[in-house]
Amino acid sequence: MKKEIENIEDIKVFVDDFYTRVRTEELIGPIFMENIEDWRPHLDKMYAFWNAALFGVHGFRGNPFAKHAPLNIGRPHFERWLELFYATIDEHFEGFIAEDAKKRAELMASMFLTRLQQLNGNSDRVIV
Template identity: 85%
Template sequence: MKKQIDDIEDIKIFVDEFYAKVRTDQLIGPIFMEKISDWRPHLDKMYTFWNAALFGVPGFRGNPFAKHAPLKIARPHFERWLELFYATIDEYFEGAIADDAKKRAALMADMFLSRLQQLNGNSDHVIF
């Protein structure tokens, strides 16, 4: 049965399940697996990120775009990332916070893709 995202424990569920999907995905899995050898720090950072994004809990520090800028990623990678993210949220959760998480993920993907395209001389902007 689906539930609402209420707290950090729910965030841990969707982050853990999402990255389990990512690690085995044929398109984006190899990119993540090449860059992340120890998943615990990455998962902990994602718990903090989503706790800040969804509930305003302070504690996240970092520059997510800077970590992604050097990667060889393009629109299909972002589309797959979003597809896996949405599927994970929809599999476990419902309600306003779940919808907000999906909206924020789409905005983040759009912003990252736009910035990467600008860095590469392509200003083609798309909204997911």
């Protein structure tokens, strides 16, 4: 039975499942695998990110866009990322916070894509 996302333990469920899917996905998986050597710090950062985004809990530090700017990624990558994210959320959760997580992911993907396009292929000029 699906439930609402209520706490950090629920966040860990969707983050862990999502990145398990990402690692084996043929379009975006290789990009993640080439750029993340140790998954534990990345997952811990994602738990903190989503805990801050969904529940306002302090603890996330970082500049996600700066990490993505040097990567050779575009619209198809963000579309596939969103498909996997939505599927992961929908498999485990329902309700207001689950829908909010999907909306926030969509906004983040849109913002990242727009900012990457503003770089005009120049990944050395990071917009922060």
